[in-house]
Amino acid sequence: MTDAIRPLGGIRVVDLTTNMSGPMATMVLADQGADVVKIEALGGDPIRTVGSGHEGMSAYFANNNRGKRSIAIDLSKPAGRDIVLRLVDGADVFAQNFRPGVIERLGLGPDVVMQANPRIVYASISGFGSTGPLADAPAYDHVVQALSGFVAIQSAGTSEPSMVRHGVIDKATALQLAQAVTAALFRREKTGEGARIDVSMLDAAIAFLWPDGMMDHTVDEPQVVLPPTSRSFRVTPTADGHVVLVTLTGAQWAGLTAAILDDEGDAAMQDTAERMKGGADVMRKVRAALASMRTDEVVKRLRAADVPVAPVLQLDEVATNEQVLASNTVRAFEHAVLGAVHQPRPAPLFDGQAIDPTPAAPRIGEHADEVLREIGCDQSQIDALRADGVIG
Amino acid sequence: MTDAIRPLGGIRVVDLTTNMSGPMATMVLADQGADVVKIEALGGDPIRTVGSGHEGMSAYFANNNRGKRSIAIDLSKPAGRDIVLRLVDGADVFAQNFRPGVIERLGLGPDVVMQANPRIVYASISGFGSTGPLADAPAYDHVVQALSGFVAIQSAGTSEPSMVRHGVIDKATALQLAQAVTAALFRREKTGEGARIDVSMLDAAIAFLWPDGMMDHTVDEPQVVLPPTSRSFRVTPTADGHVVLVTLTGAQWAGLTAAILDDEGDAAMQDTAERMKGGADVMRKVRAALASMRTDEVVKRLRAADVPVAPVLQLDEVATNEQVLASNTVRAFEHAVLGAVHQPRPAPLFDGQAIDPTPAAPRIGEHADEVLREIGCDQSQIDALRADGVIG
Numbered sequence: 136m137t138d139a140i141r142p143l144g145g146i147r148v149v150d151l152t153t154n155m156s157g158p159m160a161t162m163v164l165a166d167q168g169a170d171v172v173k174i175e176a177l178g179g180d181p182i183r184t185v186g187s188g189h190e191g192m193s194a195y196f197a198n199n200n201r202g203k204r205s206i207a208i209d210l211s212k213p214a215g216r217d218i219v220l221r222l223v224d225g226a227d228v229f230a231q232n233f234r235p236g237v238i239e240r241l242g243l244g245p246d247v248v249m250q251a252n253p254r255i256v257y258a259s260i261s262g263f264g265s266t267g268p269l270a271d272a273p274a275y276d277h278v279v280q281a282l283s284g285f286v287a288i289q290s291a292g293t294s295e296p297s298m299v300r301h302g303v304i305d306k307a308t309a310l311q312l313a314q315a316v317t318a319a320l321f322r323r324e325k326t327g328e329g330a331r332i333d334v335s336m337l338d339a340a341i342a343f344l345w346p347d348g349m350m351d352h353t354v355d356e357p358q359v360v361l362p363p364t365s366r367s368f369r370v371t372p373t374a375d376g377h378v379v380l381v382t383l384t385g386a387q388w389a390g391l392t393a394a395i396l397d398d399e400g401d402a403a404m405q406d407t408a409e410r411m412k413g414g415a416d417v418m419r420k421v422r423a424a425l426a427s428m429r430t431d432e433v434v435k436r437l438r439a440a441d442v443p444v445a446p447v448l449q450l451d452e453v454a455t456n457e458q459v460l461a462s463n464t465v466r467a468f469e470h471a472v473l474g475a476v477h478q479p480r481p482a483p484l485f486d487g488q489a490i491d492p493t494p495a496a497p498r499i500g501e502h503a504d505e506v507l508r509e510i511g512c513d514q515s516q517i518d519a520l521r522a523d524g525v526i527g
Numbered sequence: 528m529t530d531a532i533r534p535l536g537g538i539r540v541v542d543l544t545t546n547m548s549g550p551m552a553t554m555v556l557a558d559q560g561a562d563v564v565k566i567e568a569l570g571g572d573p574i575r576t577v578g579s580g581h582e583g584m585s586a587y588f589a590n591n592n593r594g595k596r597s598i599a600i601d602l603s604k605p606a607g608r609d610i611v612l613r614l615v616d617g618a619d620v621f622a623q624n625f626r627p628g629v630i631e632r633l634g635l636g637p638d639v640v641m642q643a644n645p646r647i648v649y650a651s652i653s654g655f656g657s658t659g660p661l662a663d664a665p666a667y668d669h670v671v672q673a674l675s676g677f678v679a680i681q682s683a684g685t686s687e688p689s690m691v692r693h694g695v696i697d698k699a700t701a702l703q704l705a706q707a708v709t710a711a712l713f714r715r716e717k718t719g720e721g722a723r724i725d726v727s728m729l730d731a732a733i734a735f736l737w738p739d740g741m742m743d744h745t746v747d748e749p750q751v752v753l754p755p756t757s758r759s760f761r762v763t764p765t766a767d768g769h770v771v772l773v774t775l776t777g778a779q780w781a782g783l784t785a786a787i788l789d790d791e792g793d794a795a796m797q798d799t800a801e802r803m804k805g806g807a808d809v810m811r812k813v814r815a816a817l818a819s820m821r822t823d824e825v826v827k828r829l830r831a832a833d834v835p836v837a838p839v840l841q842l843d844e845v846a847t848n849e850q851v852l853a854s855n856t857v858r859a860f861e862h863a864v865l866g867a868v869h870q871p872r873p874a875p876l877f878d879g880q881a882i883d884p885t886p887a888a889p890r891i892g893e894h895a896d897e898v899l900r901e902i903g904c905d906q907s908q909i910d911a912l913r914a915d916g917v918i919g
Contacts, residue, residue, distance in 0.1 A: 137714055137717060137718065139714075139720075139722060142707075142710040142711055142713060142714035142722070143710055143713065143714075155738060155739060159738055163706060167707075167710050181775075181776070185753075185756060185775070186739075186742045186743070186753050186754075186755055186756055187742065187743055187746065187749040187751055187752045187753050187755075188742075188745075188746055188749050188750075188751055189746070189749065189750045189751060190750065190751060193742070193751070193753075194742040194743070194745035194746045194749065195738070195739055195742045195756065197745065197746075198737055198738040198739070198741070198742060198745055199738045199739075263850055263854070264850075264853070264854045266853050266854070267849065267850045267852075267853025267854055268849055268850055268853065269850040270853075272830060272835070273779075273833060273834075273835045274835065275773045275775065275835045276760075277759065277760060277771045277772070277773040277835065278771055278772070278773065278835045278836060278837035279837075280760075280771060281762075281769075281770070281771035281837035281838065281839045281840065282837045282838075282840055282845070282848060282850065282851075283840075283845060284840065284841075284842045284845045286762060286769075286771060286839045286840075287839065287840060287841050287842045287845075288692050288693060288842065289689075289691070289692055290762070290839070291692075291842075293689075295762075296762040296769050296839060297681075297685075297689065297761075297762060298760040298761065298762060298771065299681070299691055299695070299760065300680050300681055300683070300740075300757040300758075300760040301680060301736065301739050301740040301756070301757055301760070302738075302739050302756070303691070303695065305739075306699070306735055306738065306739075307698070307699070307702070308874070310699065310702035310703060310706060311702060311873075311874050311875060312875065313706050314555060314702060314705050314706040314709055314875075315534075315559075315875035315877070317706055317709040317710050317713060318534040318535055318559050318709050319534055319877065320713050321534060321535065321709060321712050321713040321716065322529055322531075322534035322535075324713065324716035324717065325529060325716065326529065328531075330531060330534070330877055330878055331876075331877070331878050331879060332875050332876065332877060333875070333876040333879070334874050334875050334876070335854060335874065337850060337851065337854065337856070338854060338856050338871070338872075338874035339874040341845065341851065341856055341857065341871045341874075342871045342872075342873060342874045343698055344693065345590055345870065345871050346547060346551055346587070346590040346591050346694075346698065347547060347578075347587055347590070347591075347693050347694050347697075347698075348692075348693040348842075349590070349842065349845075350578045350579065350580075350585070350586040350587045350590060351578070351579055351586070351842070352842055352843055352845075352846065352869065353580075353586035353589065353590055353865075353868055353869055353870060354579065354580055354581070354586045354589075354865045354866065354867070354868055354869075355866060355867035355868075355869075356866055356867070357579040357580050357581065357586065357865075358580075358581045358582065359579055359580055359581060359582060359585070360579045361577075361578050361579050361585075362578075363578055363579075364577060364578055364587065364693070364694070365692040365693055366692075367669065368668075368669060368672075368690040368691065368692040368693070369689075369690065370673075370678060370682070370687075370688040370689060370690060377673075377678075377688050378673070379669045379670055379672060379673035379678060379690065380669070380670070381667045381669040381670065383573075383577070383667065384573070387665075438664060441665060442665075443664070443665045443666065443667045443669065443670045444670060445670035445671075445673035445674045446673060446674075447673045447678045447679065447682070447688060448673065448674055448675075448676065448678075448679060449676075449679050450676045450679045450680060450683075450740075450741065450743070450744055451744055453674070453675060453676045453679075453733065453741075453744070454744065456674060457659065457660055458655055458656075458659045458660055458661040458674065458729060459674075459729065459733065460659075461656070461658050461659025461660065461662075462655070462656045462658070462659055462727060462729065462730060464729070464730050464733055465733065473745075473746045473749075474746065474747060474748055475746070475747035475748070476745055476746055476747075477744065477745055477746075477747075478737065478745060479730070479733045479734045479737050480730075480734075481703075481734060482700070482703050482726050482727065482730035482731040482733075482734045483703060483704065483706075483707035483724050483725070483726050484723075484724065484725040484726070485707070485711070485722055485723070485724060486722055486723050487723060487725070
């Protein structure tokens with residue numbers, strides 16, 4: 136059941152999450168071998184209809200729910216709640232990202248679920264935690280970007296404020312939750328004890344931005360004052376496109392100036408502090424020279440000089456980039472609903488082996504019958520649940 | 528040794544990583560109770576001197592290395608390598624992010640280390656994996672952003688291409704690695720087997736961007752075509768600042784138009800697909816109205832209408848925001864080198880308890896003597912190692 140690429144083989148997850156933060160977290164667990172039973176409302180997870188795709192399944196949904204099984208349950212009905220509790224009985228992880236208070240009103244709060252199964256890891260995502268003026272506010276990635284500094288750092292020194300244009304906080308939350316749940320499962324192996332894990336998106340956003348993004352808001356009285364690294368994240372135009380390059384070491388700086396200006400430059404500039412203070416003039420000359428060179432030529436020269444550089448690829452160029460192809464990162468497969476689908480494999484290799492993410496995202500309620508049979512329902516009971524509108 | 532907030536208590540990590548991707552990963556483990564022994568070059572991790580801080584310790588370093596112990600070792604000396612192998616003997620995790628081939632030349636490749644300790648989880652981060660034209664190229668967050676689509680999605684429809692202005696890929700890599708290492712530790716509890724984990728930054732970047740950012744590059748022939756969610760990530764000017772708001776449901780859309788235009792609008796617009804197609808005209812009117820309203824007023828009205836909204840906070844406003852204060856997210860403590868330091872606690876709560884990140888980042892080699900004593904060195908041996916330049 137468990138092997139190197141399925142370290143979480145044997146783990147069962149009862150997954151009530153929707154949208155991206157929760158589903159991406161449980162997809163990480165599914166990729167690593169967990170059996171994730173996705174419990175959807177009768178209308179399905181809302182992201183089934185967000186963005187392009189097919190009727191009933193968007194690409195967005197497929198990208199966050201691969202390898203899961205789906206059962207659609209009306210949780211407002213007592214018989215629906217009973218199904219969840221019977222699934223909890225044999226489960227290792229329970230995950231939910233309703234607004235605070237909702238899961239308790241459904242009769243599936245941590246007290247109830249952890250009493251039914253004390254070994255379970257009960258994982259919750261909230262927008263803003265359980266206290267404070269925003270505890271009950273609707274949370275989306277966008278608004279948490281505004282509150283956590285993500286928008287400020289994107290906008291510093293620009294005329295028009297901007298954001299990270301994808302759900303960076305949902306995804307950072309997903310990964311922090313997946314790691315914490317896995318740590319709790321590790322501990323359970325030693326102690327037999329379940330755990331309750333709570334992650335707020337606001338906390339996850341701040342923890343994710345802080346290490347570098349908040350470096351100038353960490354120390355009250357710095358003795359050494361240098362520009363923040365955020366300034367180094369800029370795109371450089373070439374004659375026919377754009378490149379990104381970066382020089383963090385003296386050797387890289389010397390390589391850049393030698394390769395582009397045919398000039399080793401001021402030796403003092405090889406010192407990081409000197410360069411961060413006085414490098415702007417030289418960089419202006421470098422950028423002027425690059426603006427009249429072709430992207431190919433810039434990349435070739437700078438790679439030869441061991442300067443970190445890359446052309447800016449368009450979204451449709453990523454999967455077919457020669458390095459991405461060499462890494463066999465993006466896989467193509469046929470999906471029963473969506474037809475030809477392209478998705479990246481999970482990044483971690485285990486003992487040198489890649490996880491192949493082929494198992495497809497489910498249709499709404501696709502696995503209802505098999506999941507119900509596993510918890511002991513016979514066909515007449517399943518038919519009755521369906522006739523009563525308890526399952527979809 | 529292990530309790531709810533220290534699920535990784537008892538785990539020892541031999542950590543040779545530098546910069547951000549590796550150190551942030553091992554900091555996650557340290558936060559959860561692991562004993563992380565950071566092995567630095569005699570000159571220290573390069574990020575000790577990147578950005579503001581004090582001599583020998585930048586805020587950037589402190590934010591990625593809290594709770595670790597440091598020993599500075601000259602790994603080019605056989606006696607230096609021997610110290611690492613003696614540490615490996617009692618360790619659970621080994622982590623490194625040198626360029627491909629370097630760790631093998633140091634005599635500390637996975638074959639050597641996993642033979643010395645078959646139960647170890649050997650974790651490596653590379654820029655681009657072990658094959659392909661860029662396998663040996665220097666990798667920094669910046670260039671991986673260019674190759675993985677992060678720059679393209681930031682730049683779509685703008686006159687000037689831009690990037691995420693912090694190390695989003697380093698950090699996404701860190702979290703994916705930390706989770707995979709934790710999963711391998713979980714599996715080891717069941718099987719007794721160690722594991723080798725490899726994550727390339729390019730793979731981690733693509734896996735992180737894809738779920739939503741590549742939604743329009745997932746399905747070859749979508750039957751339903753809608754705008755990508757990336758377009759919804761935009762900042763809205765007000766009379767005295769900026770807000771971020773988002774309307775993904777029909778109810779939120781109705782709330783927005785009612786609150787700002789005193790108009791429930793076209794009922795058809797409550798349908799997601801209709802709204803994504805025809806909502807632009809209404810949004811122009813909404814934005815025009817918001818441009819003449821104060822931020823406070825916009826936030827108040829939209830919160831009352833249950834529309835997700837937030838003012839755009841500046842970086843220095845984040846830690847003192849009332850919701851952040853209510854969550855007790857950012858902690859202040861005195862650091863022996865840096866003085867007053869502010870850092871967020873880890874986002875996950877375990878059994879309702881927060882991890883307090885007080886333990887400070889180490890000075891170079893601060894814990895050399897105690898670490899060496901733990902592996903059986905006496906004071907005369909330690910003195911000799913120092914006199915020979917093996918340790919700093």
